[in-house]
Amino acid sequence: MTDLSIRLAQAPDHDAIWSILEPILREGETFALPRDWNRGRALAYWFSPGHHVFVAESAGAILGSYYIRANQLGAGDHVANGAYATHPEARGRGIARAMGLHSFETARALGFSAMQFNLVVATNTRAVALWTSLGLREIGRLPGVFRHPERGPVDALVMHRSL
Template sequence: MTDLTIRPATPDDHDAIWAILEPILRAGEAFALPRDWDRAQALAYWFAPAHHVHVALDGDRVLGAYYLRANQLGAGDHVANGTYATKAEAQGRGVARAMGLHSFETARGLGFTMMQFNLVVATNTRAVALWTGLGMREVGRLPGVFRHPTHGPVDALVMHRTL
């Protein structure tokens, strides 16, 4: 996407972010979050005080959102973690890739030296391909830790890269 811009999210983005998150939560195929969360619960989590939230826009249309946070506290707080969501009709247009690259730069700017994803659902092949293509590597496989709504227990990957 040539016109894609990414900026910090504001409260004015809540409706657009909820419109992206709700179908992903309800499907239950990508996030280890409650499928029945309502708008207030989901946005309270997404905009938690320790989260650095950004939105990806095409003009003024929000096509995606992500947040960054420290993966752990204390001795692990130099490692970033992120969660990403793309509007269904914008998938395959480079939005997630742009957010991933932006998040790596943002994380570096915040003083993080590594990025780690603790739970990339193995059946989410688009996400696995995206992160692998952006230099993340699988450093662990957690057998059957994700309860997929149609496949049952599936593996999750721990993915990591140096920033």
């Protein structure tokens, strides 16, 4: 997507970010977050202290958002972690790929030396394929740790790459 820009999120972006997060939360298939969170709780989490929040925008419309943060505190704070969300109507247009690449650059600029995702739902094959194509490797499989709303307990992957 050539006209896509990624920038720091601002307070006026909250409605658009909620319009992205709400259907993902309600589906319950990819985020290990409560499906019944309301707008205030979801945005408070997305904008938690320590989260660097960005939006992906095209022609004035916000189509995606991501945050990065330290994966752990103290001795693990050199490794970044993140969460990514694309508006359901904008999937398949390269937005998640652009946000992923942007997040790697941002993480490096913030002094992180690696990116680690602690819970990539194994049934989320699009995410697994994307992260693999961007150089993350599966370094562990957590059996049955995610309660999928239709499939029941499914595996989650721990994925990692150096920056």
